[in-house]
Amino acid sequence: MLGTDFRTGSPNWLDLGSPDTAAAAVFYEAVFGWRFVSAGPEAGGYGFFQVDGKTVAALGPLTEEGASSAWMLHFMTPDIRATAEAVRDGGGVVRMEPMDVMGEGWLGQFTDPQGAEFACWQPGKTAGFGIASAENTLVWAELHVPDPVAAIGFYAGLFGWRSAEMQAPGMTYRVLSTADGDQEDGSFGGVAPLGEGGGEEARWVPYFHVADVDATVASVRGAGGAVLMPAADVPEVGRIGWVADPAGAVFALLKPDPRM
Numbered sequence: 001m002l003g004t005d006f007r008t009g010s011p012n013w014l015d016l017g018s019p020d021t022a023a024a025a026v027f028y029e030a031v032f033g034w035r036f037v038s039a040g041p042e043a044g045g046y047g048f049f050q051v052d053g054k055t056v057a058a059l060g061p062l063t064e065e066g067a068s069s070a071w072m073l074h075f076m077t078p079d080i081r082a083t084a085e086a087v088r089d090g091g092g093v094v095r096m097e098p099m100d101v102m103g104e105g106w107l108g109q110f111t112d113p114q115g116a117e118f119a120c121w122q123p124g125k126t127a128g129f130g131i132a133s134a135e136n137t138l139v140w141a142e143l144h145v146p147d148p149v150a151a152i153g154f155y156a157g158l159f160g161w162r163s164a165e166m167q168a169p170g171m172t173y174r175v176l177s178t179a180d181g182d183q184e185d186g187s188f189g190g191v192a193p194l195g196e197g198g199g200e201e202a203r204w205v206p207y208f209h210v211a212d213v214d215a216t217v218a219s220v221r222g223a224g225g226a227v228l229m230p231a232a233d234v235p236e237v238g239r240i241g242w243v244a245d246p247a248g249a250v251f252a253l254l255k256p257d258p259r260m
Contacts, residue, residue, distance in 0.1 A: 002132045002139055002188040006076045007178045009159030011141050011188055012128030013074035013121045014206055015058035017067060018247050021045055024059055024069075027245050030223040031216060032056075032136040032208065042102075054130035056137045064095075069247035072109075072119050073141050073204045075159060080106045080122040083158055087112075090154045098122070112154055114145040115202040133209060139254055140207035141176075141189030144200060148174055148191040163191070168234070205242075207252040213239045216253050220245075 006012045018024040025036035034049040034056060046060035062069065077083040080098040087094055087110045095117070096109035106122035121128060133139045145151045152163050152174060160179030165172055171193055177186040194200045210216045213231040220243040221227055228250065229242035238256040245251070 001185065002141070004128065004130065004132055006123070006128050007180050007186070008076060008078060009155075009161050009178045010076045010128075011073055011132075011138065012076040012123070013058070013119070014056075014071060014129060014138055015046075015060060015074075016069070016071050016249055017060060017062045017064075018069050018245075018249065019062055020247065021047075021059055021061055024245065024247065025049075027223045027225065028059075031219045031225070032210075034136070051131060051134075051136055056129060056131060069245070069249040070117070070203070071206050071249055071251055072117065073206060074107075074119040074121040074128075076128065077120045077122050077159070080108050080120050083120050084108050084110070086158045090157045092154065100124075112145075112151065112202075114147060114151060116143060116145055116151075116204055118204055135209050135211050137209060138206055139209035139256065140252075142205045142207060142252070143176075143189065143191045143203075144194050144205065145191065145202045146194050148172075148193055151191055152176075162186075168192075168237075203250070205250060205252050207240070207254045210253050210255055213241045213253045213255050217241045217243060 028034045036047055037050055038047040048055045049057045084094050084098055091113040093111040095111055098106050098108040101107050103124050104126040105124035109119045111117050131137050155161050162177045162183050163174045165174055174191040175187050176189045177183045217227055217231050224246040226244045231241040233239050238254050241253045
């Protein structure tokens with residue numbers, strides 16, 4: 001289960017690049033009840049989304065020319081320079097070389113061989129987000145790519161991730177786990193094949209745990225966002241929905257099945 005006991009390959013940070021951070025803060029407060037707290041004048045507009053004083057995710061202005069608004073998942077690494085080399089060796093791209101972030105940790109940004117963007121965080125003073133899997137926090141990380149088997153091979157080369165196949169409606173879904181510990185307990189996300197229509201792009205999608213998917217979808221729509229996939233039940237998983245914020249950043253909602 002996704003939590004804050006970070007191991008190599010665990011999701012340990014999540015942030016949103018937005019063209020209008022003030023509007024984004026208002027939107028996510030309306031949808032999830034998050035409070036935005038600035039990281040200070042030296043942070044260039046970057047700050048933190050919090051629930052009960054604990055950081056759920058972060059928000060900052062878009063910095064890459066021509067970049068689209070998107071959520072960026074970060075994975076824990078104990079050696080980000082070695083991870084950057086492994087990305088290159090595996091056929092991926094280093095979009096931003098590892099850099100020290102004011103002593104809080106080291107950040108690097110990458111693209112996998114199929115075009116999905118992700119980042120890595122090597123902890124310094126900040127290990128990662130402060131809460132996960134609770135209501136209105138990150139609960140699952142899902143990769144959508146044309147070739148799931150090749151993707152698993154690439155990320156296993158970076159983090160040693162394990163995977164297990166399960167049958168989902170119309171496809172084979174692959175559940176991802178960290179390299180260490182019990183495989184089921186270490187699961188944090190999955191890999192799904194891209195849709196047949198060709199309209200999707202390779203990407204990581206964050207899922208947020210909500211108490212009522214239908215009500216949250218309505219909140220997204222009411223706050224100016226878009227509904228990409230209406231709320232639906234997935235057997236043995238829970239009720240899910242896909243949405244986008246007003247700037248187009250895609251995310252998903254999940255009310256887990258109690259047996260999940």
